[in-house]
């Protein structure tokens with residue numbers, strides 16, 4: 464194994480920070496991000512760009528890993544992406560291994576989860592077991608988690624956040640108490656804001672025509688099943704056509720009682 468990867472493994476396993484020190488470092492990272500970012504203006508920012516993740520990477524690597532992650536990457540490519548499709552995971556870290564050429568890495572963060580949270584559903588939000596007061600808190604906790612996935616991939620070629628090695632590192636470095644989040648999903652928002660739940664009868668317009676249907680599920684948009692003789696046959700024996708409709712365009716016909 465090359466020396467920079469061994470160094471990174473050592474740093475990850477041996478660094479243990481007291482909570483105040485870690486908090487000071489992340490506070491500085493927050494300030495730096497807000498002052499340098501072209502998208503983030505305040506802690507409940509309304510836009511985010513992949514460049515912001517690149518900035519976070521440099522800050523975190525310097526503040527928590529003495530630049531060891533960049534050294535272990537060497538000339539390997541690391542990309543950042545804001546995902547508009549991730550509706551469950553707050554973040555994801557990928558290693559791509561093309562048949563020819565070097566592997567490369569990517570860290571993606573979910574825009575839907577960040578922007579649905581701290582919006583119109585009011586409840587306490589935790590990411591990695593840490594209470595978050597605003598979007599910036601949530602973003603930092605997600606990023607810290609993904610950074611350790613990258614560290615593990617570089618140092619050990621595999622990474623698993625349900626395992627004790629991962630949880631030991633995130634706990635000693637960042638004080639994470641969990642590897643999960645309870646960010647607000649689109650389906651929770653649908654239920655809380657609009658009373659929309661799977662099974663709800665809804666009405667919507669499509670190309671000037673009104674349709675009545677049944678709400679099937681909510682991801683980015685709602686999936687509505689409309690009964691139609693030419694539709695696909697479902698397990699209840701009826702035929703339905705599927706429509707994907709933004710939540711805001713749905714009218715609830717009769718609330719489902721739970």
Ligand SMILES: [Zn+2]
Nearest residue numbers: 608612624642
């Ligand atoms: Zn994970």
